[in-house]
Structure formats: C-alpha cells, structure tokens
Amino acid sequence: MNWDDTTEETAPERLVGSVADREDQAVEAALRPKDLGEFIGQEKVREQLDLVLRAARARGATADHVLLSGAPGLGKTTLSMIIAAEMGAPIRITSGPAIQHAGDLAAILSSLQEGEVLFLDEIHRMSRPAEEMLYMAMEDFRVDVIVGKGPGATAIPLELPPFTLVGATTRAGLLPPPLRDRFGFTAHMEFYEPAELQRVIHRSADLLDVEIDTDGAAEIAGRSRGTPRIANRLLRRVRDYAQVKADGRITRAIAEAALKVYEVDGRGLDRLDRGVLEALLKLFGGGPVGLSTLAVAVGEERETVEEVAEPFLVREGLLARTPRGRVATPAAWAHLGLTPAQGSGQQDLFGA
Ligand SMILES: Nc1ncnc2c1ncn2[C@@H]1O[C@H](COP(=O)(O)OP(=O)(O)OP(=O)(O)O)[C@@H](O)[C@H]1O
Numbered sequence: 001m002n003w004d005d006t007t008e009e010t011a012p013e014r015l016v017g018s019v020a021d022r023e024d025q026a027v028e029a030a031l032r033p034k035d036l037g038e039f040i041g042q043e044k045v046r047e048q049l050d051l052v053l054r055a056a057r058a059r060g061a062t063a064d065h066v067l068l069s070g071a072p073g074l075g076k077t078t079l080s081m082i083i084a085a086e087m088g089a090p091i092r093i094t095s096g097p098a099i100q101h102a103g104d105l106a107a108i109l110s111s112l113q114e115g116e117v118l119f120l121d122e123i124h125r126m127s128r129p130a131e132e133m134l135y136m137a138m139e140d141f142r143v144d145v146i147v148g149k150g151p152g153a154t155a156i157p158l159e160l161p162p163f164t165l166v167g168a169t170t171r172a173g174l175l176p177p178p179l180r181d182r183f184g185f186t187a188h189m190e191f192y193e194p195a196e197l198q199r200v201i202h203r204s205a206d207l208l209d210v211e212i213d214t215d216g217a218a219e220i221a222g223r224s225r226g227t228p229r230i231a232n233r234l235l236r237r238v239r240d241y242a243q244v245k246a247d248g249r250i251t252r253a254i255a256e257a258a259l260k261v262y263e264v265d266g267r268g269l270d271r272l273d274r275g276v277l278e279a280l281l282k283l284f285g286g287g288p289v290g291l292s293t294l295a296v297a298v299g300e301e302r303e304t305v306e307e308v309a310e311p312f313l314v315r316e317g318l319l320a321r322t323p324r325g326r327v328a329t330p331a332a333w334a335h336l337g338l339t340p341a342q343g344s345g346q347q348d349l350f351g352a
C-alpha cells in the first residue's frame, strides 16, 4: 500500500487523527520504547536495522545513514531515538522546516560530535540549498561554508566528523532521488496489525498503571487504524471512562461503552467518516458521485472529505475513487448494515 497519496492531515482535535496533538506530545516521550527489543511489530524493519547497527558496532564505525518513511504515528521518531541508543550515541533533533537556510544546516553539522545521530524530521520539507549542502555532508562528511557576498564570496571547505543522519518522512515520494540514494538503509514503516497494536496497548497500560484485560486491549486495537499513536490515545480516553464510570479496569464492555461515547466505531471510523459513507450510500445509492456533491451532502469542505475522511476509507476498502466519482464498496454497505438497492449501479460496478 502506498500512503503517499493518502496523506492524512487530520485536525488535531480528532480522536482518531494520526497527527500528534498537544496531549500526545506531552505523554509520548514516556511511552516510547527505548531499544529495538522493546519496539513492537515492524519485524522486517527491526531485523534489517538490527543487522545494520550490529555490524557498525562490530566495526567500531558510525552507522550508515537511515531513512525512515511511513505515515504519521507509526514510530519514526521513536526509531530514530532507538538508533542513537543502540549505537550509544547522542542524538540531535531538528526538522526540515526548521532548516530554511543552508547556513542553519552548516551550523548544526559543524557542531556534531563524532558518531552523533542527527535526526532530521520531515526531511522532505527542507529548502533546496540546504538539501544540496546535505548531499555533500552525507557523502563526504564535508561542507562548503560560503564566506562573504557577491563576487568576493569564497567557499571554505569544512571537514565534518562522521555522523549518522536519520531522516524521517511521511512522503518518501517527494524526496529527490539524489537525496534518497545517499541513505545506506531505508525503512518503510507499515501500518500495524491489530495483534501488534494489542501488544502496544498492554505495554502502554503497564506504563500508565492502568489495568486492562486481553479483550479490552483487543477492542481498542481494532479501532486504532493501524497506528500506535491512535492506540495510545484511545487507551487514555477509555481509561478516563473506566475511572469515572467503573472501577478503573478496562474490559471489552468498558472499551465499547467508552468509544461509543467518543463515536469511534468498531472499525475505527469516527462521525465524519461515517457521515461520508452514509451520505454516499443513502443519498447516492453507493455512487458514483462527484467529490463536490458528496461534500455538500455531508456539509463539509471538499478538502476535508478528500484529505481527512477518504484516505482511511480507501485504505479500509470501504470507498473507491473512480474516474466517474466516489463509489462505495460492498464492504461499506455491510459495515453500515445496509443493503444496496436493486439497479443502483452497484451491481455492475462490483459484479455482485
Ligand atoms: N513499534 C512501537 N511499539 C510501541 N510503541 C510505539 C511503536 N511505534 C510507535 N509507538 C508509540 O506511538 C507514538 C508515536 O510514535 P512516533 O512519535 O515515533 O511516530 P512518528 O512516526 O514519528 O509520527 P510523526 O510522523 O507524526 O512524527 C509514540 O508515543 C510511541 O510510544
């Protein structure tokens, strides 16, 4: 699955949004796994990264540059910190948008210690000149610092200590190939399986001192949209409910009741997602219908429907974007417990 065309720029107050909100930012540090052994799921990435880091350690060398790509909330920042921890190296954290001038990058690079990990978040949002400086820094551990202006400007080469660049991006497709090619190892992070999210939830519950049983964790996991950040957020909301309405213990019944209050359904759809599906099914017989018409019907902006609701519906196989318009899949009818009307056009589309 390619999430490059399904960016989910969710509003921060959305309970099932994948972008970190204020509360996430405040509590996430405490919930981050500290080493590869504690990092749940992403088996391939873990195995490959383990080899890369072990080999570097055995050689007494600095690890190769690593690119982490994947949707928000899947563990890129977490993994960057784990890389530094596994290498016993300090980590410096910055981001593409924070580096607008090549000089900003030169200042950071020239102050790195040998073996240090430089975490560059949102690396696809760096400015062009900074990007070009980074090419040379990654390849030759050298930058040219420009001194002066105009015809008298001179480039002074500056040697850098070997360092490990860890770049993170939600949009690997936007990285220029010369930059992508300079990473020794690229990890593509996938959405998590419910069983993996269940382990994430048990681990977080332990750290937060919350009692939860297997079914309770399974129920939350199934509604977490493949994303550990959402799993942790739903866990906190269910914990609140369990505290106020019960004895604090999370069971399946408690999780169901709590997430009903928050309008997150059994598959992780919220009110907006369901509103879009319902309009598509009930008003347009399952489609095809144009995006603008659908947006008017749910009383939302076109962009909100397209960028906030649709990516997850498409990923879940509930909605398809076709040249003729938006179409509900048979799974959408089943999810809302509705039956497609005869001659609605759904039969020819899906051959049912
Ligand atoms: N594999 C994992 N095991 C356990 N917890 C995880 C895992 N991956 C992520 N988490 C938890 O999910 C939260 C979000 O992870 P993280 O901040 O690393 O995501 P991200 O990919 O950097 O997101 P963004 O794209 O928004 O920066 C963290 O609090 C972390 O504890």
Ligand SMILES: [Mg+2]
Residues within 6 Å of the ligand: 076, 077, 078, 121, 168
């Ligand atoms: Mg991050």
